[in-house]
Amino acid sequence: MISAAKPVIGAEELRAVRDVFKTGWLGMGDRVKAFENKLKAMFGRKHAICVNTGTTALHLSLDSIGIKKGDEVIVPSLTFIGTVHPILQCGARPVFCDVDLRDLNISIPFLKKLITRRTKAIVPVHYGGEPCNMDAILSIAGKKGIRVIEDAAHAFGSKYKGALIGSFGHITCFSFDPIKNITCGEGGAILLDDDKTADIIIKKRILGIDKDTWNRYQHKRSWLYEVHMKGYRYHMSNINAAIGLVQFEKFASFAKARKKIAAWYDKKLSGIKGVKLLSHDYAAIVPFNYTILADRRNELIEYLEKNGIGAVLNYIPNHLQPFFKAEKAILPNTDLAYSRIVSIPLHAGMTVSDAQRVVQAIKDFYKQQG
Ligand SMILES: Cc1ncc(COP(=O)(O)O)c(C=O)c1O
Known part of the structure; x- marks a missing residue:
């Protein structure tokens, strides 16, 4: 079976986890700090704050900038539900935006129409690793004092106009x-420059507790701590960070492998009747998935599965989910x-x-179907 996606992990990750076991400090500690320092250096940002999932990274960010009941947050419908729940968790309303069919990223004209008081x-979600039009989004937001929280779950290593996604913006x-471009097993990170917001995120990440954080990084437990605000238990563990640190070092080779397969697909799949490709510049992006627009899509998935090839839907649009029916969003694209x-299938392995x-299986499918 060729999986649609899977992690590439090995003896090095196992060794790193064993080393954490030996220290006896499994929770948040020096491995987390080391991973955060790597991210800070890579993205040239003042703050890199590691958490236990991408979903909690989004929730913590939205919560820390004060998103609350009565607020609206614009989000593409074509994304994982993990992008949307954090908005609900803040008590706010997700307002679903349409996408541009050229890259399946948020549609700028549609976005403009959705802005209210x-x-x-x-x-915005950088679909498949392709950056959204960040100049337009930041400009629209800037004029109205709206904050932009980028969901870069797919875009680790991708560049927008020469700058790494994660190195600029709010x-x-x-x-x-x-299955992400690098994995911690499970994990997430928040990148930002704003000290005030970072301070809130750091406290909320671990139950609103202050003072204890620095001590934890140094493997000391402080008996004294203060709670200043509502928080969550969202911090990353040393076990997860240890895996992430190894993956971080392997990232260049992972990126190369992903780009190579995606470019190869581009070459070999172009011209097949019934298949439309998205266009990407692999010099600038690291592709997370390889999505095509296919005639008789459901039959194609079944055919691929019968032939030992995994295929997935990224994603079932959220506005079509029963839970969001009441929104009655109309999103033609x-x-x-x-x-x-x-x-x-696309992964570094x-x-x-x-x-x-x-x-070959895709070609055979369309040949057989006439
Ligand atoms: C676009 C997108 N956003 C958010 C998430 C949530 O990340 P996590 O699974 O780490 O919670 C994912 C994960 O699949 C994703 O693909």
């Missing part, structure tokens, strides 16, 4: 779940995309011969 934040959230999208099998 209540709009307090925009959560707040950027990454996910390090098992998202609906159209949803009827045709499928993500074929894939070989060109795996990719060849995938392409």
Whole structure:
């Protein structure tokens, strides 16, 4: 079976976890601090704050900038539910935005129409690692005092106009779940420069507790602590950070492997009748998934599965979920995309011969179907 996505992990990660076991300090500690320092240096940001998932990174960010009941947060419907729940968890209303069919990123003209007095934040998602039009988004937001919390779960290593996603803007959230460009097992990170917001995020990350954080980094437990605000138990553990540190060092080779397979797909899949490709510049981005727009999509997924090839839907649009029915969002491009999208296998462990099998199966499917 060629999986649609999977982590590439090995003896080095295992050794790093064993080393954490030996220290006896499994929770948040020096491994987390070391991982945060790596991220800070990579993105050139004042703050890199590690948490236990990408979802909690988004929630903590929205909560820390004061998103609350009565607020509206604009978000694309075509994203993982993990982008949307954090808005609900703040008591705010997710306002679903349509996408641009060229890259499946948030549509700028549509976004402009959704802004109201209540709009307090925009959560753009860099779909598949392709950066959104950040100049436009930051400019629209800037004029109205709206904050932009980027969901960069797919975009670790991608660049926008030469700058790494995560190195600029208001707040950027990454996910390090098992299938992301690098993994911690589970994990997430928040990148930002603003000291005041960072201070709130750091406190809320661990139950609103102050004073104890620095001591924890040094493997000391302080008996004294103060609680200043409502918080969450969202911090990253040393076990997860140890995995992340090893993956961080392997990232350059992972990025190369992903780019190679995606570029190869581009070459071999172009011209197949029934398949439309998205266009990406792999010199600038690290692709997270490889999504195509396919005729007879459901039959294609079944055919691929029968032939030992995994395929997934990124994603079932949230406005079509029963839970969000009452929103009655009308999103024509998202609906159209949803009827045709499928993500074929892409991960750093894939070989060109795996990719060849995938392409051959797609060609065979369309030939057989006439
Ligand atoms: C676009 C997007 N946003 C948010 C998340 C949530 O990240 P996590 O799984 O680490 O909570 C994911 C994870 O799949 C994602 O793909």
